Amino acid sequence: MHGSETFAARGARAAEAEDRAAAAALGAGRRPETESEPWPNVHAPDAARAATSEVQKLAPAGRRRALGVFLSNPTAVAGLLILAVVAGAALAAPILFPDDPLEMAGRPLQWPGQDPRFPLGTDALGRNVLAGLAHGARISLLVGAFATLAGLVAGILIGATAGYFGGLVDDALSKLVEIFQTVPGFILLIVLVAIAQPSVPAITLAIGAVSWPQVARLVRAQFRALKEKEFVAAARALGYGHRRIIFREILPNALPPVIVLASVTVATAILMESALSFMGLGDPNVVSWGSMIGTGRDLLRTAWYLSAAPGVAIVLTVLSLNLIGDGLNEALNPRLSGEP
Amino acid sequence: MPLLSVENLHAGYETGGRRLRAVDGVSFAVEPGETVGLVGESGCGKSSLARVLMRLVEPASGRVLFDGLDVGALRGPALKAYRRQAQMVFQDPFASLNPRQSVGEILSGPLAVHGLVPRKERLTAAGDALERVGLPRAALSRYPHEFSGGQRQRLGIARALILAPRLVICDEPVSALDLSIQAQILNLLAGLKAQMSLSYLFISHDLSVVRYFADRVLVMYLGRIVETGSWQAIFASPLHPYTRALIEAVPTPGRRRHAAPLSGDLPSARDVPPGCRFHPRCPIATPICTEADPALRHVGAGQSVACHHAPESALQEGLPI
Numbered sequence: 001m002h003g004s005e006t007f008a009a010r011g012a013r014a015a016e017a018e019d020r021a022a023a024a025a026l027g028a029g030r031r032p033e034t035e036s037e038p039w040p041n042v043h044a045p046d047a048a049r050a051a052t053s054e055v056q057k058l059a060p061a062g063r064r065r066a067l068g069v070f071l072s073n074p075t076a077v078a079g080l081l082i083l084a085v086v087a088g089a090a091l092a093a094p095i096l097f098p099d100d101p102l103e104m105a106g107r108p109l110q111w112p113g114q115d116p117r118f119p120l121g122t123d124a125l126g127r128n129v130l131a132g133l134a135h136g137a138r139i140s141l142l143v144g145a146f147a148t149l150a151g152l153v154a155g156i157l158i159g160a161t162a163g164y165f166g167g168l169v170d171d172a173l174s175k176l177v178e179i180f181q182t183v184p185g186f187i188l189l190i191v192l193v194a195i196a197q198p199s200v201p202a203i204t205l206a207i208g209a210v211s212w213p214q215v216a217r218l219v220r221a222q223f224r225a226l227k228e229k230e231f232v233a234a235a236r237a238l239g240y241g242h243r244r245i246i247f248r249e250i251l252p253n254a255l256p257p258v259i260v261l262a263s264v265t266v267a268t269a270i271l272m273e274s275a276l277s278f279m280g281l282g283d284p285n286v287v288s289w290g291s292m293i294g295t296g297r298d299l300l301r302t303a304w305y306l307s308a309a310p311g312v313a314i315v316l317t318v319l320s321l322n323l324i325g326d327g328l329n330e331a332l333n334p335r336l337s338g339e340p
Numbered sequence: 341m342p343l344l345s346v347e348n349l350h351a352g353y354e355t356g357g358r359r360l361r362a363v364d365g366v367s368f369a370v371e372p373g374e375t376v377g378l379v380g381e382s383g384c385g386k387s388s389l390a391r392v393l394m395r396l397v398e399p400a401s402g403r404v405l406f407d408g409l410d411v412g413a414l415r416g417p418a419l420k421a422y423r424r425q426a427q428m429v430f431q432d433p434f435a436s437l438n439p440r441q442s443v444g445e446i447l448s449g450p451l452a453v454h455g456l457v458p459r460k461e462r463l464t465a466a467g468d469a470l471e472r473v474g475l476p477r478a479a480l481s482r483y484p485h486e487f488s489g490g491q492r493q494r495l496g497i498a499r500a501l502i503l504a505p506r507l508v509i510c511d512e513p514v515s516a517l518d519l520s521i522q523a524q525i526l527n528l529l530a531g532l533k534a535q536m537s538l539s540y541l542f543i544s545h546d547l548s549v550v551r552y553f554a555d556r557v558l559v560m561y562l563g564r565i566v567e568t569g570s571w572q573a574i575f576a577s578p579l580h581p582y583t584r585a586l587i588e589a590v591p592t593p594g595r596r597r598h599a600a601p602l603s604g605d606l607p608s609a610r611d612v613p614p615g616c617r618f619h620p621r622c623p624i625a626t627p628i629c630t631e632a633d634p635a636l637r638h639v640g641a642g643q644s645v646a647c648h649h650a651p652e653s654a655l656q657e658g659l660p661i
Contacts, residue, residue, distance in 0.1 A: 231438045239424065248441075252441075
């Protein structure tokens with residue numbers, strides 16, 4: 001209806017209308033205002049005409065900045081280096097030690113340094129301890145990584161569903177999480193492994209089944225906070241479906257603390273696998289750090305290096321993952337790294 | 341037929357077992373091509389009304405008709421089709437853009453979801469949308485944090501307009517911006533309206549913005565519309581004492597006296613005063629105001645007011661108060 005009217009004219013008429021009102025109120029004594037601009041102090045160009053020719057490049061994007069913070073943190077880099085050594089050993093194990101590490105390689109119970117072929121000695125059955133450590137690293141990292149992956153997938157799916165939809169769905173899923181959390185994790189793990197066969201995939205899935213509730217709780221809390229944000233309302237107003245909002249809008253914003261938790265979950269998974277193997281519940285067909293400690297236990301007084309070597313390997317690996325987790329937390333948590 | 345017609349709309353939130361009536365019996369219409377300004381204090385239910393109209397909050401009762409369709413009853417694909425025709429520009433340009441998505445993703449998302457443009461042409465269309473709001477195409481690969489407040493609000497406008505809607509609900513689109521940027525954004529919105537034949541429901545707590553922008557003005561107080569009329573009528577002869585107080589509170593260069601502000605705060609929407617909900621703060625309240633809730637009545641020339649004492653009080657006092 002006012003399509004042809006210019007907005008400047010609109011402003012002028014608005015001012016006139018108000019002037020009439022002001023004049024009526026104040027009587028004849030008051031000089032009517034002759035200013036006709038809607039905002040006389042503002043002489044702004046039209047945004048479309050005053051087009052911004054360039055967008056100035058500001059601070060590096062969030063991910064690159066986080067990487068910078070992470071790499072300038074000495075303890076995080078130390079953790080990364082230790083983990084790189086362990087991962088390198090795991091990758092090189094089949095090349096450096098092509099024989100089955102469970103096979104007899106030499107005379108039993110040689111101390112480290114006794115025979116240059118076995119730098120860390122041999123165990124009671126004459127197996128090469130160093131080869132066992134290298135092959136054990138494969139199992140530890142593999143189980144740690146895939147158990148965490150399984151826990152993350154389950155935890156994110158369940159936590160995101162509960163946090164996003166809320167209501168009855170949230171109530172039901174939160175109860176499920178609580179049920180899992182009231183059962184002591186390691187007992188549940190032993191039961192699960194005892195029911196299934198003690199194979200590497202079964203152990204991995206069982207550890208995943210023990211670790212998902214923590215992830216689910218964290219993801220649920222994140223989603224509950226993030227779904228109230230205005231950009232989520234905007235996505236709904238644009239007609240985005242639930243799946244797109246969950247995975248493309250909210251999840252990327254919910255991930256930083258989950259990544260931090262994941263690094264610690266890998267460490268916990270490695271410890272759980274070691275504990276299972278130590279108790280003889282691990283996969284008997286592969287060598288694992290836990291089983292090496294377990295078999296060395298009987299000879300603790302005469303050949304303590306048999307337990308100490310894999311023990312140190314576990315300590316270093318778990319420590320490195322915790323250092324990485326701390327570094328990630330500092331890099332990804334805006335409150336710790338001073339991001340606005 | 342009006343483009344948007346709202347009939348006796350109620351909406352609210354359940355908090356601590358008590359009902360907060362944010363929108364309490366609101367009726368109005370937006371004609372095609374019209375800009376309707378909605379003014380009121382913070383907390384009077386303006387944003388809740390916008391969210392109900394966008395179906396982000398479900399209405400408790402009443403009807404919202406868009407082009408004759410009952411918006412409250414839309415489900416699935418029909419609701420999606422409605423969203424394509426009615427879009428919203430949000431108040432806070434820092435919160436309404438996903439910080440983890442590039443501008444290209446933000447702008448091509450709606451095209452993908454509604455299947456409007458083939459995948460290969462989406463970025464081109466997003467670039468066109470950027471140029472329409474005065475931002476360079478190079479911004480497609482940037483992230484929201486690299487933009488200033490005014491630039492981000494232009495991104496918000498570009499996103500709302502990329503689906504070529506017919507109605508745009510602007511929820512205080514300039515209140516978070518610097519004054520000079522406000523004028524730019526308002527001019528941009530005005531220009532786009534002419535280009536794309538849009539209708540606006542323009543929500544603001546700032547009367548000077550609404551005067552500049554709106555064809556018709558709705559004045560909202562505590563969940564209810566207390567006065568409506570053309571912008572000329574509202575500013576020349578405000579009939580409701582609340583409208584008069586709002587106009588009086590606008591600083592203008594020609595009138596350098598101190599505004600006589602309203603006493604007291606906006607009452608809580610949990611505890612709406614009986615009778616006329618404005619009476620505790622009203623300078624001309626009489627006993628009837630504490631008892632009877634005044635209905636919105638037509639007082640001529642397209643102006644309606646919900647006050648027992650209008651228009652007589654306005655005449656007696658001289659305009660405005």
